[in-house]
Amino acid sequence: MTAPDSGMASVQKAFALLDVIAADPRGATAKDISTELGMPLPSVYRLLQTLVASEHVVHLRGQRRYGLGYKVHALDLSLRRQVGTPVTVRRAVRELHVSADAAAYFAVYRGDAIVVAHVVDSLRRPRIDPLDFGFTDAAHATAFGKILLSRMDDHEVADYLGRHGMRPLTERTLSTPEELAQELGRVRSEGIAVEREEFVPGASCLAAPVVDAAGRTLGSVAVSLRPEDFERRHRSIAPVLRGAADRVGRALRAAEGCPAGPPAG
Structure with a gap:
């Protein structure tokens, strides 16, 4: 059986999570993301950990929020080139x-x-x-x-x-x-x-x-x-x-x- 946070489902959740973070200029807390997506907090934290490691998301520790990472900007630059x-x-x-x-x-x-x-x-x-x-x-x-x-x-x-x-x-x-x-x-x-x-x-x-x-x-x-x-x-x-x-x-x-x-x- 496929784990609920693996494969395509996990990719779709990661993109949905990025959309929530991008919607607020301040970023979003894990609780914000959980509430908006109806996703359990443990699943949110697992995805955030992966996206922070890939530098698509940054942890704003002092604000207890998550913001978009520089890799998202790199994707924007790539789109502009294409x-x-x-x-x-x-x-x-x-x-x-x-x-x-x-x-x-x-x-x-x-x-x-x-x-x-x-x-x-x-x-x-x-x-x-x-x-x-x-x-x-x-x-x-x-x-x-x-x-x-x-x-x-x-x-x-x-x-x-x-x-x-x-x-x-x-x-x-x-x-x-x-x-x-x-x-x-x-x-x-x-x-x-x-x-x-x-x-x-x-x-x-x-x-x-x-x-x-x-x-x-x-x-x-x-x-x-x-x-x-x-x-x-x-x-x-x-x-x-x-x-x-x-x-x-x-x-x-x-x-x-x-x-x-x-x-x-």
Whole structure:
């Protein structure tokens, strides 16, 4: 018989434990983790001991808490290298920021995950918090998430929602699969995704797909603005955004087989 804390079950528990520690800037106590995960304290301590030894977790003895270790930072750096954004793509996103006069984003799709790979903003046109490198959440409530979902068939979307849900983030967030299906149909027909304060209040977004030579969607480019600016300008920004998506797609195709530069926030 397999021990309860061995094999895949143990790996899943270790990741869940890391999520609990990461959720609080102060870290977490063993009791916090036990309560949050419904896991016996002895099992928590065994996993913590293993993760401390591997340096993925650090024991903050003076606070009687556990925090993330430097190995987690090393994983973040590795992800940034793997998702590395070519210089030509970064240049195209910066040009989009200037020409659209809006915060500009480039997101890549890794399977059914969204990774924000590059953001260009300014004090006048700040990025949406928390849309920074590595953000992967809330596909149903973001413009580049809707682009990703629009490339899936109905069964794939249902499977995605079954795994990720449709958490309401604002009073404007789409709340049912039926509403989302109607929205995705519009995205497919227009080739542009719109999000009006569905992710965070006070910000609206527009996104366009980035495709490869075979027409497969690799990711998307997006812009965000304050709602009053967005309503006034989004129609004029749409062709600028489509042009940027085309330039990014061509830049990615040209960069195939060439080393990518590090992503910049």
